[in-house]
Amino acid sequence: MKKIFCLIIALFLVAPIPAVAENITVQGNMGSFIHYELREQITTMDGMRKLDLSFVIPQSFQSPTYQQSIKDVALIFSPDPQEKKKNTDRRGNEIVTATWAKVPKAVDVRLSFNASSQTKLDTIHTEAPFPLEKFDDRLAYYLKATELVQTNHPQIRDLAVRLTIDARTEFDAVQQIISWVVDHIQYVTPPVRYDALYALEAGKGNCQNYSHLSSAMLRAVGIPVRIVNGVTLNQSYDITWQNGVLTLKMGQGRHSWIEVWFPDLDWVPFDPQNTQLFVSNRFVRIEIGTDNQETKNDGLLRWTQTQDATGSPSLQETIHADFIKDNVKITGNRQTYGPKNFLLSPDVKAHFKQIEVKPTPPPPVIPEKVKKELVYDTPFVFGNLQFPEDVDFAFPRKTTASGKNQFEMTKNFLVETAEYVTTNVTQYAQIVILRKPLQLKKVGLALHNFGGEGWLWINIYQDHNGKPGEPLYTSDMVALDELSLKPGYRWQDFDFGRDNAVLMPGAYWIALGFTGSPIVNWFYTYGKPVGPTYGTRYKNVFQENWSGALNYEFNYRVVGLTVK
Numbered sequence: 028m029k030k031i032f033c034l035i036i037a038l039f040l041v042a043p044i045p046a047v048a049e050n051i052t053v054q055g056n057m058g059s060f061i062h063y064e065l066r067e068q069i070t071t072m073d074g075m076r077k078l079d080l081s082f083v084i085p086q087s088f089q090s091p092t093y094q095q096s097i098k099d100v101a102l103i104f105s106p107d108p109q110e111k112k113k114n115t116d117r118r119g120n121e122i123v124t125a126t127w128a129k130v131p132k133a134v135d136v137r138l139s140f141n142a143s144s145q146t147k148l149d150t151i152h153t154e155a156p157f158p159l160e161k162f163d164d165r166l167a168y169y170l171k172a173t174e175l176v177q178t179n180h181p182q183i184r185d186l187a188v189r190l191t192i193d194a195r196t197e198f199d200a201v202q203q204i205i206s207w208v209v210d211h212i213q214y215v216t217p218p219v220r221y222d223a224l225y226a227l228e229a230g231k232g233n234c235q236n237y238s239h240l241s242s243a244m245l246r247a248v249g250i251p252v253r254i255v256n257g258v259t260l261n262q263s264y265d266i267t268w269q270n271g272v273l274t275l276k277m278g279q280g281r282h283s284w285i286e287v288w289f290p291d292l293d294w295v296p297f298d299p300q301n302t303q304l305f306v307s308n309r310f311v312r313i314e315i316g317t318d319n320q321e322t323k324n325d326g327l328l329r330w331t332q333t334q335d336a337t338g339s340p341s342l343q344e345t346i347h348a349d350f351i352k353d354n355v356k357i358t359g360n361r362q363t364y365g366p367k368n369f370l371l372s373p374d375v376k377a378h379f380k381q382i383e384v385k386p387t388p389p390p391p392v393i394p395e396k397v398k399k400e401l402v403y404d405t406p407f408v409f410g411n412l413q414f415p416e417d418v419d420f421a422f423p424r425k426t427t428a429s430g431k432n433q434f435e436m437t438k439n440f441l442v443e444t445a446e447y448v449t450t451n452v453t454q455y456a457q458i459v460i461l462r463k464p465l466q467l468k469k470v471g472l473a474l475h476n477f478g479g480e481g482w483l484w485i486n487i488y489q490d491h492n493g494k495p496g497e498p499l500y501t502s503d504m505v506a507l508d509e510l511s512l513k514p515g516y517r518w519q520d521f522d523f524g525r526d527n528a529v530l531m532p533g534a535y536w537i538a539l540g541f542t543g544s545p546i547v548n549w550f551y552t553y554g555k556p557v558g559p560t561y562g563t564r565y566k567n568v569f570q571e572n573w574s575g576a577l578n579y580e581f582n583y584r585v586v587g588l589t590v591k
Contacts (some may be wrong), residue, residue: 055357074336458562462502481543
Protein backbone atom coordinates (compact mmCIF):
# COMPACT_ATOMS: atom_id res chain seq x y z
CA MET A 28 0.00 0.00 0.00
CA LYS A 29 2.87 2.40 0.83
CA LYS A 30 4.39 1.88 -2.64
CA ILE A 31 1.03 2.48 -4.33
CA PHE A 32 0.51 5.60 -2.23
CA CYS A 33 3.94 7.00 -3.17
CA LEU A 34 3.28 6.30 -6.86
CA ILE A 35 -0.04 8.15 -6.75
CA ILE A 36 1.52 11.18 -5.06
CA ALA A 37 4.35 11.18 -7.61
CA LEU A 38 1.77 11.26 -10.39
CA PHE A 39 0.17 14.33 -8.78
CA LEU A 40 3.50 16.09 -8.75
CA VAL A 41 4.05 15.64 -12.47
CA ALA A 42 0.49 15.49 -13.80
CA PRO A 43 -0.06 18.54 -16.02
CA ILE A 44 -3.25 20.56 -16.28
CA PRO A 45 -5.26 19.39 -19.30
CA ALA A 46 -4.37 21.50 -22.33
CA VAL A 47 -6.43 22.16 -25.43
CA ALA A 48 -6.05 24.54 -28.34
CA GLU A 49 -7.51 27.99 -27.74
CA ASN A 50 -7.29 29.75 -31.10
CA ILE A 51 -10.60 31.56 -31.63
CA THR A 52 -11.38 33.10 -35.01
CA VAL A 53 -13.66 36.11 -34.76
CA GLN A 54 -15.90 37.91 -37.22
CA GLY A 55 -17.90 41.09 -36.95
CA ASN A 56 -17.50 44.80 -36.29
CA MET A 57 -17.00 47.24 -33.46
CA GLY A 58 -17.86 50.89 -34.10
CA SER A 59 -17.68 53.62 -31.47
CA PHE A 60 -17.65 57.38 -31.05
CA ILE A 61 -15.53 58.27 -28.02
CA HIS A 62 -14.88 61.51 -26.15
CA TYR A 63 -11.46 61.15 -24.51
CA GLU A 64 -9.95 63.27 -21.76
CA LEU A 65 -6.57 63.01 -20.05
CA ARG A 66 -5.68 65.19 -17.07
CA GLU A 67 -2.28 65.60 -15.45
CA GLN A 68 -1.85 67.49 -12.18
CA ILE A 69 1.74 68.32 -11.27
CA THR A 70 2.94 69.66 -7.94
CA THR A 71 6.41 71.16 -8.24
CA MET A 72 9.09 71.72 -5.61
CA ASP A 73 11.46 74.42 -4.43
CA GLY A 74 14.71 74.59 -6.36
CA MET A 75 13.29 73.77 -9.80
CA ARG A 76 14.79 76.05 -12.47
CA LYS A 77 12.99 74.87 -15.57
CA LEU A 78 10.07 72.58 -16.31
CA ASP A 79 9.29 70.90 -19.66
CA LEU A 80 6.16 68.87 -20.32
CA SER A 81 5.49 67.14 -23.66
CA PHE A 82 2.52 65.37 -25.22
CA VAL A 83 2.03 63.48 -28.48
CA ILE A 84 -1.06 64.44 -30.44
CA PRO A 85 -2.72 61.22 -31.67
CA GLN A 86 -3.17 60.93 -35.42
CA SER A 87 -5.81 59.27 -37.55
CA PHE A 88 -4.81 55.77 -38.67
CA GLN A 89 -6.11 53.06 -40.98
CA SER A 90 -5.29 49.38 -41.26
CA PRO A 91 -7.14 46.29 -42.49
CA THR A 92 -8.52 45.63 -39.01
CA TYR A 93 -8.39 48.85 -37.00
CA GLN A 94 -9.11 52.50 -37.82
CA GLN A 95 -9.21 55.64 -35.71
CA SER A 96 -10.19 59.15 -36.78
CA ILE A 97 -9.14 61.95 -34.40
CA LYS A 98 -10.91 65.33 -34.32
CA ASP A 99 -11.35 68.36 -32.07
CA VAL A 100 -8.02 68.04 -30.23
CA ALA A 101 -7.63 70.49 -27.35
CA LEU A 102 -4.52 70.80 -25.16
CA ILE A 103 -4.89 73.31 -22.31
CA PHE A 104 -2.18 74.26 -19.79
CA SER A 105 -2.81 76.12 -16.55
CA PRO A 106 -0.95 78.35 -15.96
CA ASP A 107 0.12 79.05 -19.54
CA PRO A 108 3.74 78.11 -20.28
CA GLN A 109 6.27 80.78 -21.23
CA GLU A 110 7.05 78.79 -24.38
CA LYS A 111 5.22 76.18 -26.43
CA LYS A 112 6.70 74.33 -29.41
CA LYS A 113 5.32 71.82 -31.86
CA ASN A 114 7.49 69.49 -33.93
CA THR A 115 7.26 66.19 -35.81
CA ASP A 116 9.92 63.62 -34.96
CA ARG A 117 11.57 61.17 -37.38
CA ARG A 118 8.86 58.53 -36.72
CA GLY A 119 6.07 60.93 -37.64
CA ASN A 120 4.88 61.68 -34.10
CA GLU A 121 3.52 65.22 -33.57
CA ILE A 122 4.94 66.44 -30.25
CA VAL A 123 3.88 69.54 -28.29
CA THR A 124 6.37 70.69 -25.63
CA ALA A 125 5.46 73.32 -23.02
CA THR A 126 8.21 75.07 -21.04
CA TRP A 127 8.06 77.05 -17.80
CA ALA A 128 11.29 78.95 -17.15
CA LYS A 129 9.62 80.39 -14.04
CA VAL A 130 8.30 77.23 -12.44
CA PRO A 131 4.86 77.59 -10.80
CA LYS A 132 3.80 75.75 -7.66
CA ALA A 133 1.42 73.56 -9.66
CA VAL A 134 0.57 72.80 -13.29
CA ASP A 135 -2.74 71.45 -14.56
CA VAL A 136 -2.98 69.96 -18.07
CA ARG A 137 -6.05 68.76 -19.95
CA LEU A 138 -5.88 66.92 -23.28
CA SER A 139 -9.16 66.05 -24.99
CA PHE A 140 -10.35 64.90 -28.40
CA ASN A 141 -13.14 63.04 -30.14
CA ALA A 142 -12.34 59.71 -31.76
CA SER A 143 -14.30 57.68 -34.24
CA SER A 144 -12.93 54.18 -33.74
CA GLN A 145 -13.67 50.97 -35.61
CA THR A 146 -12.44 47.38 -35.56
CA LYS A 147 -13.44 45.46 -38.67
CA LEU A 148 -13.01 41.69 -38.47
CA ASP A 149 -13.61 40.42 -41.98
CA THR A 150 -11.65 37.67 -43.69
CA ILE A 151 -8.13 38.91 -44.46
CA HIS A 152 -6.36 37.81 -47.63
CA THR A 153 -2.58 38.05 -47.75
CA GLU A 154 -0.09 36.56 -50.19
CA ALA A 155 3.03 38.02 -48.59
CA PRO A 156 5.82 35.42 -48.89
CA PHE A 157 8.33 34.43 -46.28
CA PRO A 158 11.14 35.32 -46.21
CA LEU A 159 10.07 38.79 -47.35
CA GLU A 160 11.44 40.13 -50.59
CA LYS A 161 13.19 43.50 -50.84
CA PHE A 162 11.21 46.44 -49.51
CA ASP A 163 11.46 50.21 -48.99
CA ASP A 164 14.67 51.28 -47.25
CA ARG A 165 12.62 53.51 -44.93
CA LEU A 166 11.42 50.34 -43.20
CA ALA A 167 15.00 49.50 -42.18
CA TYR A 168 14.45 51.45 -38.94
CA TYR A 169 12.05 48.75 -37.84
CA LEU A 170 14.46 45.88 -38.44
CA LYS A 171 17.22 47.18 -36.20
CA ALA A 172 18.23 45.95 -32.77
CA THR A 173 17.95 48.37 -29.86
CA GLU A 174 18.88 48.26 -26.18
CA LEU A 175 15.41 46.90 -25.36
CA VAL A 176 14.83 44.89 -28.56
CA GLN A 177 17.90 42.61 -28.77
CA THR A 178 17.22 41.26 -32.25
CA ASN A 179 20.82 40.09 -32.74
CA HIS A 180 21.13 38.14 -29.51
CA PRO A 181 21.79 34.43 -30.29
CA GLN A 182 19.02 33.16 -27.99
CA ILE A 183 16.43 35.37 -29.64
CA ARG A 184 17.66 34.85 -33.19
CA ASP A 185 17.97 31.07 -32.88
CA LEU A 186 14.49 30.69 -31.40
CA ALA A 187 12.91 32.88 -34.08
CA VAL A 188 14.62 30.92 -36.86
CA ARG A 189 13.58 27.60 -35.34
CA LEU A 190 9.94 28.68 -35.01
CA THR A 191 9.73 29.89 -38.61
CA ILE A 192 11.91 27.28 -40.35
CA ASP A 193 8.97 25.81 -42.30
CA ALA A 194 7.01 29.04 -42.84
CA ARG A 195 6.11 29.84 -46.46
CA THR A 196 4.09 33.01 -45.84
CA GLU A 197 4.69 36.03 -43.64
CA PHE A 198 1.47 35.39 -41.76
CA ASP A 199 2.64 31.87 -40.95
CA ALA A 200 5.89 33.24 -39.52
CA VAL A 201 4.05 35.88 -37.50
CA GLN A 202 1.48 33.51 -36.02
CA GLN A 203 4.17 30.97 -35.10
CA ILE A 204 6.13 33.61 -33.16
CA ILE A 205 3.13 35.32 -31.54
CA SER A 206 1.68 31.95 -30.51
CA TRP A 207 4.96 31.03 -28.84
CA VAL A 208 5.02 34.32 -26.92
CA VAL A 209 1.39 33.88 -25.83
CA ASP A 210 2.12 30.41 -24.46
CA HIS A 211 5.50 31.01 -22.84
CA ILE A 212 5.39 34.51 -21.30
CA GLN A 213 3.41 35.22 -18.14
CA TYR A 214 2.07 38.68 -17.43
CA VAL A 215 3.44 40.37 -14.30
CA THR A 216 3.64 44.01 -13.28
CA PRO A 217 5.98 45.60 -12.60
CA PRO A 218 8.76 43.38 -14.01
CA VAL A 219 12.41 43.66 -13.04
CA ARG A 220 13.36 44.77 -16.56
CA TYR A 221 11.45 45.67 -19.72
CA ASP A 222 13.68 44.30 -22.49
CA ALA A 223 13.12 41.35 -24.81
CA LEU A 224 15.94 39.19 -23.43
CA TYR A 225 14.64 39.48 -19.86
CA ALA A 226 11.19 38.35 -21.02
CA LEU A 227 12.69 35.36 -22.83
CA GLU A 228 14.93 34.26 -19.95
CA ALA A 229 12.51 34.98 -17.11
CA GLY A 230 9.37 33.90 -18.94
CA LYS A 231 7.44 36.92 -17.70
CA GLY A 232 6.92 40.64 -18.11
CA ASN A 233 4.39 43.37 -18.75
CA CYS A 234 3.05 44.74 -22.04
CA GLN A 235 6.43 46.32 -22.85
CA ASN A 236 8.16 42.95 -22.51
CA TYR A 237 5.56 41.31 -24.74
CA SER A 238 5.98 43.94 -27.45
CA HIS A 239 9.79 43.99 -27.18
CA LEU A 240 10.18 40.20 -27.35
CA SER A 241 7.71 39.83 -30.23
CA SER A 242 9.47 42.64 -32.10
CA ALA A 243 12.92 41.20 -31.48
CA MET A 244 11.97 37.75 -32.79
CA LEU A 245 10.10 39.06 -35.82
CA ARG A 246 12.90 41.48 -36.76
CA ALA A 247 15.39 38.63 -36.36
CA VAL A 248 13.76 36.87 -39.33
CA GLY A 249 13.47 40.00 -41.46
CA ILE A 250 9.94 41.22 -40.65
CA PRO A 251 9.61 44.98 -39.93
CA VAL A 252 7.88 45.74 -36.63
CA ARG A 253 7.25 49.00 -34.83
CA ILE A 254 6.25 49.60 -31.23
CA VAL A 255 2.97 51.41 -30.54
CA ASN A 256 2.20 53.27 -27.34
CA GLY A 257 -1.34 54.26 -26.49
CA VAL A 258 -4.14 53.83 -24.03
CA THR A 259 -6.62 51.04 -23.41
CA LEU A 260 -10.11 51.84 -22.16
CA ASN A 261 -11.93 49.68 -19.63
CA GLN A 262 -15.15 49.38 -21.63
CA SER A 263 -15.75 45.62 -21.90
CA TYR A 264 -17.17 43.86 -24.95
CA ASP A 265 -18.65 40.45 -25.61
CA ILE A 266 -17.95 37.74 -28.16
CA THR A 267 -20.73 35.20 -28.62
CA TRP A 268 -19.58 31.67 -29.35
CA GLN A 269 -20.60 28.03 -29.01
CA ASN A 270 -20.35 27.92 -25.20
CA GLY A 271 -22.02 31.22 -24.33
CA VAL A 272 -20.38 34.62 -23.95
CA LEU A 273 -16.70 35.52 -23.72
CA THR A 274 -16.26 38.95 -22.14
CA LEU A 275 -13.02 40.82 -22.83
CA LYS A 276 -11.80 43.72 -20.75
CA MET A 277 -8.58 45.62 -20.10
CA GLY A 278 -7.58 48.06 -17.40
CA GLN A 279 -7.80 51.75 -18.29
CA GLY A 280 -4.33 53.15 -18.75
CA ARG A 281 -1.12 53.13 -20.76
CA HIS A 282 -0.40 50.14 -22.99
CA SER A 283 2.19 48.94 -25.51
CA TRP A 284 1.57 46.78 -28.58
CA ILE A 285 3.07 46.28 -32.06
CA GLU A 286 2.36 46.87 -35.73
CA VAL A 287 3.73 44.42 -38.31
CA TRP A 288 4.37 45.43 -41.92
CA PHE A 289 2.93 43.28 -44.72
CA PRO A 290 3.75 44.24 -48.34
CA ASP A 291 0.12 43.67 -49.41
CA LEU A 292 -1.58 44.98 -46.25
CA ASP A 293 0.74 47.75 -44.98
CA TRP A 294 0.93 48.11 -41.17
CA VAL A 295 -1.27 45.70 -39.21
CA PRO A 296 -1.71 45.98 -35.40
CA PHE A 297 -1.15 42.98 -33.12
CA ASP A 298 -1.38 42.83 -29.34
CA PRO A 299 0.84 39.93 -28.20
CA GLN A 300 -0.37 40.35 -24.64
CA ASN A 301 -4.03 39.81 -25.52
CA THR A 302 -4.90 39.06 -29.16
CA GLN A 303 -3.28 38.19 -32.47
CA LEU A 304 -4.14 39.95 -35.69
CA PHE A 305 -6.12 42.90 -34.36
CA VAL A 306 -6.65 45.34 -31.55
CA SER A 307 -10.14 46.30 -30.45
CA ASN A 308 -11.59 49.77 -30.69
CA ARG A 309 -11.04 50.06 -26.94
CA PHE A 310 -7.49 51.08 -27.93
CA VAL A 311 -6.34 54.66 -28.57
CA ARG A 312 -3.21 54.76 -30.72
CA ILE A 313 -0.86 57.65 -29.81
CA GLU A 314 2.89 57.18 -30.47
CA ILE A 315 5.14 54.88 -32.54
CA GLY A 316 8.84 54.05 -32.51
CA THR A 317 11.48 51.35 -32.51
CA ASP A 318 11.05 50.51 -28.81
CA ASN A 319 9.40 51.84 -25.65
CA GLN A 320 12.42 53.97 -24.81
CA GLU A 321 11.98 55.91 -28.04
CA THR A 322 8.20 56.21 -27.61
CA LYS A 323 8.44 58.09 -24.32
CA ASN A 324 7.44 61.61 -25.38
CA ASP A 325 3.75 61.44 -24.48
CA GLY A 326 3.34 62.71 -20.93
CA LEU A 327 7.10 63.21 -20.49
CA LEU A 328 8.02 65.51 -17.58
CA ARG A 329 11.57 66.92 -17.48
CA TRP A 330 13.18 69.52 -15.25
CA THR A 331 16.45 70.99 -13.98
CA GLN A 332 17.03 71.93 -10.36
CA THR A 333 19.56 73.56 -8.09
CA GLN A 334 22.24 71.38 -6.60
CA ASP A 335 20.84 71.74 -3.08
CA ALA A 336 17.22 71.02 -4.05
CA THR A 337 15.49 68.20 -2.23
CA GLY A 338 12.53 66.02 -3.03
CA SER A 339 10.84 65.68 -6.41
CA PRO A 340 7.63 66.78 -8.04
CA SER A 341 4.50 64.64 -7.94
CA LEU A 342 2.28 63.81 -10.91
CA GLN A 343 -1.25 62.47 -10.86
CA GLU A 344 -2.70 61.24 -14.17
CA THR A 345 -6.35 60.40 -14.77
CA ILE A 346 -7.89 59.08 -17.98
CA HIS A 347 -11.58 59.29 -18.77
CA ALA A 348 -13.50 58.17 -21.86
CA ASP A 349 -17.20 58.45 -22.68
CA PHE A 350 -18.53 56.04 -25.30
CA ILE A 351 -21.12 58.31 -26.91
CA LYS A 352 -21.97 55.56 -29.39
CA ASP A 353 -20.92 51.93 -29.17
CA ASN A 354 -22.04 49.16 -31.49
CA VAL A 355 -20.45 45.72 -31.08
CA LYS A 356 -21.42 42.56 -32.90
CA ILE A 357 -18.75 39.85 -32.87
CA THR A 358 -19.01 36.09 -33.06
CA GLY A 359 -16.25 33.59 -32.37
CA ASN A 360 -15.44 30.04 -33.39
CA ARG A 361 -13.05 27.89 -31.38
CA GLN A 362 -10.54 26.06 -33.58
CA THR A 363 -8.86 22.70 -33.07
CA TYR A 364 -5.41 24.23 -33.46
CA GLY A 365 -3.45 27.05 -31.91
CA PRO A 366 -1.75 27.84 -28.59
CA LYS A 367 -3.05 26.57 -25.29
CA ASN A 368 -3.78 30.14 -24.17
CA PHE A 369 -6.30 32.52 -25.70
CA LEU A 370 -5.37 33.86 -29.11
CA LEU A 371 -8.01 35.78 -31.03
CA SER A 372 -7.72 36.37 -34.74
CA PRO A 373 -9.83 37.24 -37.74
CA ASP A 374 -10.15 34.53 -40.35
CA VAL A 375 -7.00 34.75 -42.48
CA LYS A 376 -6.65 33.30 -45.94
CA ALA A 377 -2.96 32.46 -46.18
CA HIS A 378 -0.86 29.33 -46.10
CA PHE A 379 0.09 28.62 -42.52
CA LYS A 380 0.91 25.68 -40.29
CA GLN A 381 -1.75 24.82 -37.73
CA ILE A 382 -0.23 24.57 -34.27
CA GLU A 383 -1.39 21.40 -32.53
CA VAL A 384 -1.73 21.10 -28.78
CA LYS A 385 -1.99 17.54 -27.48
CA PRO A 386 -4.45 17.14 -24.58
CA THR A 387 -3.04 15.66 -21.39
CA PRO A 388 -4.92 13.31 -19.07
CA PRO A 389 -6.45 14.55 -15.80
CA PRO A 390 -4.87 13.60 -12.45
CA PRO A 391 -5.59 10.06 -11.24
CA VAL A 392 -8.28 9.38 -8.65
CA ILE A 393 -7.13 8.51 -5.10
CA PRO A 394 -8.72 5.32 -3.74
CA GLU A 395 -10.85 5.80 -0.62
CA LYS A 396 -8.55 3.53 1.42
CA VAL A 397 -5.55 5.71 0.57
CA LYS A 398 -7.40 8.92 1.44
CA LYS A 399 -7.80 7.76 5.02
CA GLU A 400 -4.05 7.26 5.40
CA LEU A 401 -3.01 10.70 4.18
CA VAL A 402 -1.07 12.78 6.71
CA TYR A 403 -1.31 16.56 6.22
CA ASP A 404 1.91 17.95 7.65
CA THR A 405 3.50 20.07 4.89
CA PRO A 406 2.70 23.81 4.46
CA PHE A 407 1.12 24.60 1.10
CA VAL A 408 0.47 27.90 -0.72
CA PHE A 409 -0.85 28.01 -4.27
CA GLY A 410 -2.51 30.51 -6.60
CA ASN A 411 -2.14 33.51 -8.86
CA LEU A 412 0.12 35.29 -6.42
CA GLN A 413 1.81 38.18 -8.25
CA PHE A 414 0.17 41.60 -8.26
CA PRO A 415 1.33 45.15 -7.34
CA GLU A 416 0.46 45.07 -3.64
CA ASP A 417 -0.31 48.33 -1.75
CA VAL A 418 0.31 50.50 -4.85
CA ASP A 419 -1.55 53.80 -5.11
CA PHE A 420 -2.35 53.81 -8.83
CA ALA A 421 -3.01 57.56 -8.82
CA PHE A 422 0.71 58.27 -8.20
CA PRO A 423 2.73 55.50 -9.90
CA ARG A 424 5.62 57.40 -11.55
CA LYS A 425 9.24 57.38 -10.52
CA THR A 426 11.98 59.97 -10.96
CA THR A 427 15.14 59.14 -12.94
CA ALA A 428 18.27 61.23 -13.52
CA SER A 429 18.97 62.28 -17.13
CA GLY A 430 22.08 64.42 -16.54
CA LYS A 431 23.73 66.70 -13.98
CA ASN A 432 20.88 68.25 -11.98
CA GLN A 433 18.52 67.06 -14.72
CA PHE A 434 15.64 64.67 -14.10
CA GLU A 435 12.61 63.23 -15.79
CA MET A 436 9.41 61.30 -15.23
CA THR A 437 8.20 59.13 -18.08
CA LYS A 438 4.84 57.45 -18.37
CA ASN A 439 4.67 53.92 -17.10
CA PHE A 440 2.42 50.97 -17.81
CA LEU A 441 1.29 50.12 -14.30
CA VAL A 442 -2.45 49.75 -14.85
CA GLU A 443 -5.12 49.08 -12.26
CA THR A 444 -6.84 45.88 -13.43
CA ALA A 445 -9.74 45.04 -11.17
CA GLU A 446 -13.40 44.11 -11.23
CA TYR A 447 -16.15 45.54 -9.02
CA VAL A 448 -17.28 42.21 -7.54
CA THR A 449 -19.90 43.29 -5.02
CA THR A 450 -22.47 44.52 -7.53
CA ASN A 451 -26.00 43.39 -6.75
CA VAL A 452 -26.60 41.74 -10.13
CA THR A 453 -23.40 39.83 -10.97
CA GLN A 454 -21.51 37.00 -9.29
CA TYR A 455 -17.88 36.08 -10.03
CA ALA A 456 -16.00 32.81 -9.59
CA GLN A 457 -12.38 31.74 -10.10
CA ILE A 458 -11.23 28.16 -10.71
CA VAL A 459 -8.52 26.53 -8.59
CA ILE A 460 -6.86 23.35 -9.89
CA LEU A 461 -5.07 21.31 -7.25
CA ARG A 462 -2.50 18.64 -8.06
CA LYS A 463 -2.07 17.48 -4.46
CA PRO A 464 -4.45 16.74 -1.59
CA LEU A 465 -5.07 19.81 0.56
CA GLN A 466 -6.34 20.41 4.06
CA LEU A 467 -7.61 23.93 3.47
CA LYS A 468 -7.02 26.61 6.10
CA LYS A 469 -7.49 29.92 4.28
CA VAL A 470 -8.27 31.45 0.90
CA GLY A 471 -6.93 34.93 0.17
CA LEU A 472 -8.18 37.40 -2.45
CA ALA A 473 -6.44 40.58 -3.65
CA LEU A 474 -9.07 43.15 -2.67
CA HIS A 475 -9.49 46.91 -2.35
CA ASN A 476 -12.19 48.27 -0.06
CA PHE A 477 -13.72 51.51 -1.32
CA GLY A 478 -16.39 51.80 1.38
CA GLY A 479 -19.96 50.88 2.13
CA GLU A 480 -20.99 48.39 4.79
CA GLY A 481 -21.71 44.71 5.09
CA TRP A 482 -20.02 41.30 5.27
CA LEU A 483 -17.89 39.21 2.90
CA TRP A 484 -17.27 35.47 2.65
CA ILE A 485 -16.08 32.82 0.17
CA ASN A 486 -17.99 29.83 -1.15
CA ILE A 487 -16.14 26.82 -2.58
CA TYR A 488 -17.86 24.80 -5.28
CA GLN A 489 -17.09 21.48 -6.92
CA ASP A 490 -16.32 21.79 -10.63
CA HIS A 491 -19.06 20.58 -12.98
CA ASN A 492 -18.16 20.53 -16.68
CA GLY A 493 -15.95 23.59 -16.42
CA LYS A 494 -18.36 25.65 -14.29
CA PRO A 495 -19.21 25.96 -10.58
CA GLY A 496 -21.34 23.04 -9.46
CA GLU A 497 -22.20 21.61 -6.03
CA PRO A 498 -21.35 23.86 -3.03
CA LEU A 499 -18.80 22.31 -0.66
CA TYR A 500 -17.59 24.78 1.97
CA THR A 501 -18.23 28.33 3.20
CA SER A 502 -15.64 30.45 4.98
CA ASP A 503 -16.12 32.50 8.12
CA MET A 504 -17.65 35.90 7.43
CA VAL A 505 -15.47 39.04 7.43
CA ALA A 506 -16.94 42.43 8.36
CA LEU A 507 -16.20 45.08 5.75
CA ASP A 508 -14.82 47.46 8.37
CA GLU A 509 -11.99 44.94 8.95
CA LEU A 510 -10.63 45.82 5.48
CA SER A 511 -8.37 48.85 5.20
CA LEU A 512 -9.56 51.88 3.24
CA LYS A 513 -6.05 52.99 2.29
CA PRO A 514 -5.21 53.04 -1.46
CA GLY A 515 -4.07 49.88 -3.17
CA TYR A 516 -4.79 46.16 -3.18
CA ARG A 517 -3.73 43.64 -0.55
CA TRP A 518 -4.50 40.09 0.54
CA GLN A 519 -7.68 39.52 2.52
CA ASP A 520 -7.80 36.02 4.01
CA PHE A 521 -10.99 34.06 4.63
CA ASP A 522 -10.80 31.29 7.25
CA PHE A 523 -11.90 27.69 6.54
CA GLY A 524 -10.22 26.11 9.58
CA ARG A 525 -13.38 25.31 11.52
CA ASP A 526 -14.79 23.07 8.74
CA ASN A 527 -11.78 20.73 8.48
CA ALA A 528 -12.09 21.30 4.72
CA VAL A 529 -10.22 18.65 2.71
CA LEU A 530 -9.87 18.88 -1.09
CA MET A 531 -8.55 16.03 -3.22
CA PRO A 532 -6.66 16.80 -6.48
CA GLY A 533 -9.00 18.29 -9.05
CA ALA A 534 -10.83 21.47 -10.01
CA TYR A 535 -12.75 23.71 -7.61
CA TRP A 536 -14.26 27.19 -7.76
CA ILE A 537 -13.96 30.04 -5.29
CA ALA A 538 -16.65 32.72 -5.37
CA LEU A 539 -16.92 35.88 -3.29
CA GLY A 540 -20.20 36.23 -1.42
CA PHE A 541 -21.43 39.38 0.30
CA THR A 542 -24.33 41.04 2.07
CA GLY A 543 -25.16 44.68 2.62
CA SER A 544 -23.71 47.38 0.40
CA PRO A 545 -19.92 46.87 0.21
CA ILE A 546 -17.92 48.48 -2.61
CA VAL A 547 -15.01 46.11 -3.21
CA ASN A 548 -12.74 45.49 -6.20
CA TRP A 549 -10.93 42.19 -6.88
CA PHE A 550 -7.60 42.55 -8.73
CA TYR A 551 -7.01 40.47 -11.85
CA THR A 552 -4.07 39.57 -14.09
CA TYR A 553 -4.07 39.72 -17.89
CA GLY A 554 -4.24 36.28 -19.45
CA LYS A 555 -4.37 33.00 -17.54
CA PRO A 556 -1.05 32.65 -15.69
CA VAL A 557 -2.16 29.73 -13.49
CA GLY A 558 -5.50 28.24 -14.50
CA PRO A 559 -7.21 27.14 -17.72
CA THR A 560 -8.58 29.51 -20.32
CA TYR A 561 -12.19 29.46 -19.16
CA GLY A 562 -11.33 29.45 -15.46
CA THR A 563 -12.87 32.82 -14.65
CA ARG A 564 -16.67 32.91 -14.75
CA TYR A 565 -19.57 35.24 -14.06
CA LYS A 566 -23.35 35.12 -14.15
CA ASN A 567 -26.41 37.16 -13.29
CA VAL A 568 -27.54 36.46 -9.74
CA PHE A 569 -30.96 35.40 -11.04
CA GLN A 570 -29.46 32.80 -13.38
CA GLU A 571 -28.18 29.32 -12.56
CA ASN A 572 -25.85 28.80 -15.52
CA TRP A 573 -22.36 30.31 -15.25
CA SER A 574 -22.26 30.86 -19.02
CA GLY A 575 -20.13 34.01 -18.98
CA ALA A 576 -16.35 33.60 -19.32
CA LEU A 577 -13.69 36.27 -18.76
CA ASN A 578 -10.35 36.64 -20.53
CA TYR A 579 -8.37 37.34 -17.35
CA GLU A 580 -7.64 35.60 -14.05
CA PHE A 581 -8.35 36.95 -10.57
CA ASN A 582 -5.50 36.98 -8.06
CA TYR A 583 -6.04 34.39 -5.33
CA ARG A 584 -4.13 32.12 -2.98
CA VAL A 585 -5.12 28.94 -1.16
CA VAL A 586 -3.27 28.13 2.07
CA GLY A 587 -3.21 24.94 4.08
CA LEU A 588 -1.41 21.67 4.63
CA THR A 589 -0.61 18.93 2.12
CA VAL A 590 1.22 15.59 2.18
CA LYS A 591 4.95 15.13 1.81
